[in-house]
Amino acid sequence: MTGIHLTRYLVEQEQQGLLSTPALRLLLETVADACKRIGHLVNQGELGGALGSNQTENVQGEVQKKLDVIANDIMLEAHRWGGYLSGLASEEMEQVQAIDAGATHGEYLLLFDPLDGSSNIDVNVTVGTIFSVLRIAAGSPASEAAFLQAGTRQVAAGYALYGPQTMLVLSLGHGVVGFTLDRNTGTWTLTQASMHIPEQTREFAINMSNQRHWEEPVQRYVAELLAGKSGSRGTDFNMRWIASMVADVHRILTRGGIFMYPRDAREPGKAGKLRLMYEANPMSFLVEQAGGAATNGHQRILDIEPAQLHERVAVFLGSRHEVERVTGYHAS
Ligand code: AHM
């Protein structure tokens, strides 16, 4: 099946009854087109004049990079007249945005992180766009309340990766596939027909500089990984931390591993750093669809009933055995 283009893949999924409506196909193609444009700008770097920071902060109080804002605008503009969406929400916008496309009322909602890992843009390290698609009941207004659905209700999720290769990784709820952008033809070409995360791994990802702030279960788990052969696990573990969740998750979807961003004592009022609706949910959907697991240390991430659009969550995801082990430590 590899070698086919995104459009053909989506049409085939539709013919097999694996993609609910033609509108969803067109919506996903619009997302993919927008990602192509964002990827082009990232790739242009200094030549595109869009590197560096704005003088603005987003709703999370983080300084926005110019490309964060431009990527957000590209995604908004791409969907303004499509008619497939009822509303959009993003890391870079405090409020949800309803779409007024005249007589057409879309039946879907799109949540996205326009440029994940943006601290890496200026240093030419992989960043990406994460997205999640939900359904909205016909005729309902695209208010914030309409977006607050558990991750199990996602009808599609994925990310684009702007790295040595530009890729699009996607799940419609029947496995995970990967497309590579062919720069010669400008087409997303299927290169990974079935991405699968091995159950076992000897590789972990966590920002070790926060170690002193972690809770006891995470201390215990990481200590046994670091002890390696001489400790209770009896084997050595390797560590990677790219500081772009998309890139870390892509590695895990490719060769396995466990990714952790736990809650910690720096900001005890917050459940973690990463956002549930447009980072943890879509990534957990992909990871589960690839045979892995994703929890917040206590429960499956996809089962969390969100209370707020921008709420944060602790994240443990990747190879099933390791995620189950660290989750078990939270219970004991
Ligand atoms: P961003 O969406 O503002 O880029 O922040 C999210 C990113 C994740 O991609 C990554 O896993 C994490 O922040 C890295 O955080 P830290 O700098 O604390 O290691």
Ligand code: MG
């Ligand atoms: Mg992000």
